[in-house]
Amino acid sequence: MARTIRRTRLAAAAAAVAAVLVLAGCSVANPITTQDPYAPSDGVRVAVTEFVSVENLMILTTGEGEEGHLLGAVVNRSKEDVEVAFTFGESGGAVPVRVEAGGTVNFTDAGITTESVEAAPGANITATVEMPTAGAQQVAVPVLDGTIPPYGDYLDQA
Known part of the structure; x- marks a missing residue:
């Protein structure tokens, strides 16, 4: 037993x-x-370098050809100040964003806009994200309007 x-x-x-x-x-x-890092909202995430990233990048506009309001942020985890430039569409001018070392620039707080959006809400627009030390990347950025809460609030504030 x-x-x-x-x-x-x-x-x-x-x-x-x-x-x-x-x-x-x-x-x-x-x-x-x-x-793994990911975009938890409607925008896109761009890893510019190991220490610099663009989080939740999207454009809000009332319609094609109208002014665009950028939503998202550039996060700089490096020990040096950086400048990231954004170009939206084929004819858009460069939108430079300077970020201090260890800092973040929120596009809404900074009031960053583009003159004209070449795509209607619901589409994507090709954007170039560029940093002198890292080169350029192309990314499809969603274009949204104010029909989805709380995006209408951002367009109303502009």
């Missing part, structure tokens, strides 16, 4: 060890995706 109890305990311990190994293997094969 003692052997039966010992074998049962040994089998239970082996099953527990096997279960732990199998479950631990799942986390090795499936990386934790919540640790």
